[in-house]
Amino acid sequence: MALANTTFLDACAGRRPAHTPIWVMRQAGRYLPEYRAIRAKVSFEELCHRPDLCAEVTRQPIDRFGLDAAILFSDILTVFDAMGAKVEFTPAPVVAEPVRSAADVDRLRFGRADDHLGYVYDAVTACKKELDDRVPLIGFCGAPFTTASYLVEGGGSKEFMHIKRMAFAEPALFGRLLESITTVLVDYLAGQVRAGVDALQIFESWGAAMSPADYREHVLPHLRRLVGEVKQHGVPVILFVRGNASLLEQARELDADVLGIDWSIELSRAIEVVGRDRVVQGNLDPIALFAPPKQLEARARAIVAAGREARGHVFNLGHGISRHTDPAAVARLVEVVHGA
């Protein structure tokens, strides 16, 4: 069956649908009472392992807001199951044994995604069925550096001391780790496409921890390989690199169909940097959802207008939605973007 709403895929392909499509990073999650009701019954880990519940929470924001794309409910760290690393969600992720030395890297078992992540593929299948071709489904993974940062730091981080130390002091070890992670990610995204996702997003949430020169030397080659290999599957690839103002010039070199823009740069300026021939996604400050309605509306309209200068534009936030957001503000935002 054909998709009922193709606005998101049209924009990804550089076409101009009747309205600007919108989805919201982290749209399924704790700001929604219907999500919290499910989480009151099951842990986050259990939720990720239950395809029926993944499908339900993936659909929740589609039902409530009429967004133009759904994103698979999972996490960028579930992929650790294919690397022999254990993570607990508290809800912030905690890696029991951080990977900091050559012996630690040797201890990891970089396996086939198919052997360890079948439950995610089952969730994709369940989501596709649940969505019933109303909107496309986005699959995702963390970028090699962002994924590695959780492994090496042992969780979230402010300074990224351990992973940067590894890159600067033991570049061969760092390179070996990122290369192995990238191989798993390539395999994992291929499996998501086989299971039925219509598009892919790669989240480089923490790339700005590196200076632009260090990013180019130590990180970009791996991201380039990931994007290049994943592009062969024929679904649109969105590359979201946070810290755009400094890293956008590197992101634009890669062959991603869509470049995600955070709110550290005006969308019009970002379009000048990446070129008007590119498709962009973004970039409302998530905290703008806490502004008075008129102000939210003005900010959203300005971003839709700026997006018209690019070859294509998918409206989104500049990063994940805050768990404290009032769902009514999201409903208003969707209405404004669709009406603009």
Ligand code: 1CP
């Ligand atoms: O208690 C709970 O319910 C757990 C909170 C939660 C949720 C809802 C976590 C733990 N992960 C998720 C789901 C999730 N994570 C999704 C699917 C839902 C959706 O988008 O609608 C996605 C795409 C992610 C991606 C993700 N996880 C990223 C990249 C995006 C970003 O925000 O930069 C990152 C960095 C993570 C790690 C992670 N997982 C969970 C938390 C609380 C975090 C962030 C920790 C940190 O700040 O370091």
